[in-house]
Amino acid sequence: MNFRPLKTIPFSLLACGAGFVQGQEDDIYELITTAIHVRSSETALPVTVLTGDELHNAVRATLGDTLAGQPGISNASFGPAVGQTVIRGQQGRRVMNLSNGIPNADASGNSADHAQTVEAILANSIEVLRGPSTLLYGGGAIGGVVNVIDRRIATSLPSAPSFAIEARHDTAASLDTIVGSLDFDSGNLVWHFDGVHREWNDLEIPGLAIDTRYLEEAHKEEEHEEEHEGEEHHGEEPENTNGYIANTGGKTTSGTAGVSWIFDNGYLGFAVSDLDNTYGLPPGAHGHADHEGEDHEEEHEEGEHDEDDHAPEALGEDFVYIDMQRTRYDINGQWRNVAAWAETIDYRLSHTDYRHAEIEGNGEIGTRFSNQSWQHRLQITHTDTPERHGVLGLQHSTEEFAALGEESFIPVTDISSTGLFLVEDFHAMAATIEIGGRFNLDEYSPLGSAAPDTDFRTWSLSGSALWDLTPQSTLGISVSRAQRAPSVEELYSNHGLVDPEDCVIHFATGACEVGNTNFDEETSLNTDLTLYLDYGRFSATITGFYNSFNDYIGQVSTGEEVDGFPVRTYQQDDARFFGIELDANIAINDLTTLRLFGDTISGSFDSNGDAPRMPPNRLGAEVTLDGNLWTAYLTVIHALEQDKPGDFELGTESWTRMDIGANYTFETVGPGELMLFVKARNLADQEIRLSTSYLRGFAPEAGRSLETGIRYRF
DSSP: BBSSSSSTTSSSSSOOOOHHOOOOOOHHHHHHHHHHTTTOOOSSSEEEEEEEHHHHHOOSSSHHHHHSSSSSSEEEESSSSSEEEEEEEOGGGGGGEEEETTEOOEEETTTTTTOOOOOGGGGGGGEEESSSSHHHOOOOSSSSSEEEOOOOOOOOSSSSSSEEEEEEEEETEEEEEEEEEEEETTTEEEEEEEEEHHHHOOOEEEEESSHHHHHHHHHHHHHHTSSTTTOOOOOOOOOEEEEEEETTOOEEEEEEEEEEEEETTTEEEEEEEHHHHHHETTTTTSOOHHHHTTGGGGGSSOOOTTTTTOOTSSOTTTTTEEEEEEEEEEEEEEEEEEEEEEEEEEEEEEEEEEEEEEEEETTTTEEEEEEEEEEEEEEEEEEETTTEEEEEEEEEEEEEEEEEEETTHHHHHHHHEEEEEEEEEEETTTTTEEEEEEEEEEEEEEESSSOEEEEEEEEEEEEEEEEEETTTTEEEEEEEEEEOOOHHHHTTTTOHHHHOOGOOBBBBTBBBBETTTTTEEEEEEEEEEEEEOOOOSEEEEEEEEEEEEEEEEEEEEEEEETEEEEEEEEEEEEEEEEEEEEEEEOOOOSEEEEEEEEEEEEEEEEESOOOOOOOEEEEEEEEEEEEESEEEEEEEEEEBBOOOOTTTOBBOOOEEOOOOOOOEEEEEEETTEEEEEEEEETTTTTOOOOOTOOOTTTOOOOOEEEEEEEEEEO
């Protein structure tokens, strides 16, 4: 695990890596280093980098599940097709997901049931900044940044053509995945092609899908409602399946093509990628089938399902599934050694056409979501002296977010965001100091709605220092003041609601959600203190953090109900989050390495008790055997019970997960190498319910499973 002070300033995270077929750890460090403006500095910021074999062993179908085993990082699942990254208890709009340094413009932050439009299996590396990273990326990074790096746009000429193809099968959901990549040059042009196809069935689990405690709570609520004459409970208890989660199959297909022109002091590239993702929502999660009225068909503004939409055979007719499409266009360019005042000039342009339909088994469309986005980023790095470097940048984005149909609880809104940032670092003797600031203007303009236009001006400042205490130990401290503008959901959900009975239910979270247009900016004051130790065969990183929020926007359960659904209002309250993260490696001998890791986090509001959906405290150990042509590993993670789930929420039990895997490489297969691998997960067949998930009571994680695969590359 690369979890130590890196020889880089990772703020930018703009480099394009070398695809899933070629990544090497040293290459990644050099790419990150040259991506901004330094070559030999260090940073005090907590950063995690997954690459090479470690990334290959960790890759899952979703980004959140891929990263869930790292300290300070968890997964918020919504069935097997959706896994959102949780950093130090923050998720959704507070964690910014990037693809090669540009935000992924989709609807994953809008709702817990919306999948992210990024393929972890195609990544050459995944970088995570834990804690506020708003300086270069804006308020959406107030909780952290996840940057997935691939090689869709090459930055240099390859030494030789490269090709890879991989196939894997996982028994947990009969999941079949095939992925391929091809890179070659013709003169000064570098071409890239990749593709992924994935199909799966219902997820197999140990025991019942629905936690019996949730059924008991539901029965109590029904008995309470029966005592009130004239009140009617519209919800129906979903079938509690045993050994599997119904309606969780799906299919994903994605492809990317890119070309780069490489010249003496830079490059210019273009890429287009397309994604088609169809997946089912677990029963009890969405609620259409259980809560439709007599006039249900008349409520559909969109009419019958379009001919190009399709429900996989694995999805039942009485359930709800999501049919998602996304097309993204990228233009990246860099001009190096421009002048004394500009070491590099980088420009990135991205346009995303995102849309998905939430469709019932009878073909009726409940809601259409769309997001048309343009992202621009200009960055200039400079080197005044060997002791001082800096980066100045401008970022601008425009979006039109829309949710039309039965679940349209947010008006169509034009969103504009403009940010100006400056970061500088200084080197003196045994110390490295970094300082920076950012100003952001965010504007919201609802269309065809009585909701008012709003705008927010936010300021973020950050400073960090790193001292070499001894040749074997380094102390780092990072302090940041970060601000975030409220999101479109937090402002406009069910705007103007007077009578709760008129609330438009958000079936993904099973609640009536109510926003507030009078919100102020959210302000965070975060401190990280990190000790890095390196004694040769023993190395460790220990981080403590304290994050204090003013006007933190949280979704709080009120205890009230509408037609059997809980009412949750977005409220502002001061909040505190603090915790400790540990990652230690012990080289027992030349063959065997022992890794110990763990994290703990607590979160609470000043007026509303414990913060909901907090990760549990975790402890883990991993033993890795690394031979010449083979590797093997055993990982054990124990999570304690989450007995502070938040008001009107149910906690989760403790669990222990044990995974084991092995790879073997044949070097002399034609011009390349052939790898066979096998991974067994959750060997004890534990019932695992994630406290970070809205669906913890309805959809546990996979039971015991076996994944086998083969990969060929040259």
